[in-house]
Amino acid sequence: MSASVTGAKFSGGRHGIRKSRWLPIYVTVYLGFLYLPILLLPLFSFNNAASTTFPLAGFTTKWYAALWGNSAMLDAARNSLFVGVCVSILSTGLAICAARAITRYPFRGQRAATGLIMAPLFLPEIIVAVSLLMIVLQIGLELSLATVIFGQTVFCLPYAMSVLISGFEGFDQSLEEASMDLGETALGTFRRVTLPVVAPAIVSSLLVSFTISLDEFILAFFLSGTEPTLPVYIWGQLRFAAKLPSVLALGSLMLVLSILLITIAEVLRHRAERRIQGSSFNG
Amino acid sequence: MVAVSTMAEGPSKSAPRAGRRWIDSDEATGLTLISPTLLYALALLFLPVLIVIAYSFWTQDYLTIDRTFTLENYRVALTEPIYRDLLARSLIIALVVSVVTVVFSYPVAWFISFHGGVHKNLWLFLITVPCWTSYLLRVMSWKVVLGYQGVLNTGLMSTGIIDTPVTSLLYNSNAVVITLVHSWAAFAILPIFVSLEKIDRSLIEAAHDLGDNKIMSFLRVTLPLSLPGVISAFLIVMIPTVGDYVTPKLVGGKDGVMIATAIQAQFGKGANWPLGAALSVTTMVIVSAMAGLVVLALKLFVRWIR
Numbered sequence A: 001m002s003a004s005v006t007g008a009k010f011s012g013g014r015h016g017i018r019k020s021r022w023l024p025i026y027v028t029v030y031l032g033f034l035y036l037p038i039l040l041l042p043l044f045s046f047n048n049a050a051s052t053t054f055p056l057a058g059f060t061t062k063w064y065a066a067l068w069g070n071s072a073m074l075d076a077a078r079n080s081l082f083v084g085v086c087v088s089i090l091s092t093g094l095a096i097c098a099a100r101a102i103t104r105y106p107f108r109g110q111r112a113a114t115g116l117i118m119a120p121l122f123l124p125e126i127i128v129a130v131s132l133l134m135i136v137l138q139i140g141l142e143l144s145l146a147t148v149i150f151g152q153t154v155f156c157l158p159y160a161m162s163v164l165i166s167g168f169e170g171f172d173q174s175l176e177e178a179s180m181d182l183g184e185t186a187l188g189t190f191r192r193v194t195l196p197v198v199a200p201a202i203v204s205s206l207l208v209s210f211t212i213s214l215d216e217f218i219l220a221f222f223l224s225g226t227e228p229t230l231p232v233y234i235w236g237q238l239r240f241a242a243k244l245p246s247v248l249a250l251g252s253l254m255l256v257l258s259i260l261l262i263t264i265a266e267v268l269r270h271r272a273e274r275r276i277q278g279s280s281f282n283g
Numbered sequence B: 001m002v003a004v005s006t007m008a009e010g011p012s013k014s015a016p017r018a019g020r021r022w023i024d025s026d027e028a029t030g031l032t033l034i035s036p037t038l039l040y041a042l043a044l045l046f047l048p049v050l051i052v053i054a055y056s057f058w059t060q061d062y063l064t065i066d067r068t069f070t071l072e073n074y075r076v077a078l079t080e081p082i083y084r085d086l087l088a089r090s091l092i093i094a095l096v097v098s099v100v101t102v103v104f105s106y107p108v109a110w111f112i113s114f115h116g117g118v119h120k121n122l123w124l125f126l127i128t129v130p131c132w133t134s135y136l137l138r139v140m141s142w143k144v145v146l147g148y149q150g151v152l153n154t155g156l157m158s159t160g161i162i163d164t165p166v167t168s169l170l171y172n173s174n175a176v177v178i179t180l181v182h183s184w185a186a187f188a189i190l191p192i193f194v195s196l197e198k199i200d201r202s203l204i205e206a207a208h209d210l211g212d213n214k215i216m217s218f219l220r221v222t223l224p225l226s227l228p229g230v231i232s233a234f235l236i237v238m239i240p241t242v243g244d245y246v247t248p249k250l251v252g253g254k255d256g257v258m259i260a261t262a263i264q265a266q267f268g269k270g271a272n273w274p275l276g277a278a279l280s281v282t283t284m285v286i287v288s289a290m291a292g293l294v295v296l297a298l299k300l301f302v303r304w305i306r
Helices: A007-012 A022-045 A062-068 A071-104 A110-122 A125-138 A145-168 A173-181 A186-215 A218-223 A230-237 A241-282 B002-014 B026-055 B072-079 B081-115 B117-132 B135-146 B151-158 B173-197 B201-209 B214-225 B227-242 B246-252 B259-267 B273-305
Strands: B059-061 B064-066
Touching (some): A022 A241, A022 B081, A022 B117, A022 B135, A022 B173, A062 A241, A071 A110, A071 A145, A071 A186, A071 A230, A071 B026, A110 A145, A110 B026, A110 B227, A125 A145, A125 A218, A125 B273, A145 A186, A145 A218, A145 A241, A145 B026, A186 A241, A186 B117, A186 B135, A230 A241, A230 B135, A241 B117, A241 B135, B026 B273, B072 B273, B081 B117, B081 B259, B081 B273, B135 B151, B135 B173, B135 B246, B173 B227, B173 B246, B201 B214, B214 B227, B227 B273, B259 B273
Antiparallel strands (some): B059 B064
């Protein structure tokens, strides 16, 4: 094969990885496919018509105005907020312990333990939901927001773990040891040395978990009793065609909130990465 | 949290160096630290799944559960035409969705990894943002796009390309596949991207220097080395997709119903938990076997092409 190598071939493929012309076009089309359907929701939420048809019928904000007087929706929003805050704190707390153990203290059976915690990523959500429903009813618990919180935490753990493991990895242990050697207590070391470095990753994990909880439907659908979260409320409204515009308005607000939270989480994650690199340079 | 982690670290640090027992070792600390999370996952993930498996061997006897061992639920799940058809359709849809998602996402992952330059993270972020929005809302937006009075139909009509709405867009398996591919795109791109990042670029240059053209060096160097990413992309799309509930309900119509609807019915109106459990277990076992076969096929394909 090397016999066929000619000068022309060398000059053509010297870098091996050339930029082709069609690939950027393909990526643009792909991004369009990802974004356009989602952007339709905000578009039609400002449309002065009850149906989602072209051409558009003029600009209005009345669907948004109507949301404020909708007490059922506001209750659902309050439930979602409560569930989201609890889930993000619980799953981030549990993920901090696990991520710290995995990145700092190697132990036997680590792969199995990690596999179990990460398993919801590789399971159909309905099976997680059904199995949780069975165990909740089996031990005689009432379905409530608490059952939603416990269920969604299982589902958020893998995401919180990935954020935190990448935040803890590369953290320079010698900084902690130095702090201990200089007479700081374990608690003081954690608070004054470890925490400042990993704080952005922790906040990032809180935001990611909150967003997942806010948008999660299946577990909330199976495990909530009489108090719906926002996605469960939306699901109930989808039966009525006349309710579509207000659902679009609510959905648009949720989209904006999710994107905002995730953007902040991403910025923080980067800051965390840079901080860890910085800390190991100095140490 | 602070309290928990320091409590766990405390003894290992302050213990005298002399009698270093196992309890002071890194391993003991690690186990102590991970135990809350692990217990949580055992109680709310592992135990529930065991209960589902146990139920699948029992029988619903009106309001009580008959706990004598039986395989009757599995016979029903595998031979009743309605469940057999739903299962087959779910598996086919999951396979098609995962193949389409991986094939269409690979070039994007490749583009970001090889041509993303300093903006790789920004590209990845752009790709993943839609994934973080509500799944329910994304499915709803496809209903808006594909509906009889939807965006595609009314848009095409107002531009004069078609005269009457196309009825075949919504409420069939194609609508389900399109919506699911859209939902899982980022989940396929990320693992492929990660494995592409790990490839030593000089290997690809070497392949070129030794006379391989672009396609050959891709098939013989890039693709085999990125296979782990392709495999995780397959698994992470295929397995959850088979049990999808929202998409078939909203855009699937009568011809797009999948197994999750039947499972849900057994826990709602149908109220036959053992059958619902058996359907869940059957779905998981078969989709895992199918995923295993796909992984095997991919590995053989790559070995053959090399």
